Amino acid sequence: xxxxxxxxxxxxxxxxxxxxxxxxxxxxxxxxxxxxxxxxxxxxxxxxxxxxxxxxxxxxxxxxxxxxxxxxxxxxxxxxxxxxxxxxxxxxxxxxxxxxxxxxxxxxxxxxxxxxxxxxxxxxxxxxxxxxxxxxxxxxxxx
Numbered sequence: 001x002x003x004x005x006x007x008x009x010x011x012x013x014x015x016x017x018x019x020x021x022x023x024x025x026x027x028x029x030x031x032x033x034x035x036x037x038x039x040x041x042x043x044x045x046x047x048x049x050x051x052x053x054x055x056x057x058x059x060x061x062x063x064x065x066x067x068x069x070x071x072x073x074x075x076x077x078x079x080x081x082x083x084x085x086x087x088x089x090x091x092x093x094x095x096x097x098x099x100x101x102x103x104x105x106x107x108x109x110x111x112x113x114x115x116x117x118x119x120x121x122x123x124x125x126x127x128x129x130x131x132x133x134x135x136x137x138x139x140x141x142x143x
Contacts, residue, residue: 029102030093033069042069042107049129053117054089055109056129066102068093072110085110085122092123101135 046059
């Protein structure tokens, strides 16, 4: 099966939810967390919120720029499954980056049930966790 350029859309993502301007737009206000000690600091000193699919840890940082890291364990599945979850979480954050408060370090830990969740379930889980942590900007319901 062949696809024309621009005609293929990942399963579960509808055109009406996100505008064409969002396509290809890099993260504007965020960099990534890569160092192990930074992850451990968030696990021990950060606030957390858990639901069926994700655990989100957050902690205020001194920079005006947010940082985000993703953790998907080997228990979730093999590499293809883990990378699919990671890609979905990165895209969810990228599309909602403007709604999330700046100046925080975030770590998103995927749970085993995330491998069976579709995009919209992960999106709802992430936004509800951010709302419970008080990270969503005022007036945004996240949907």
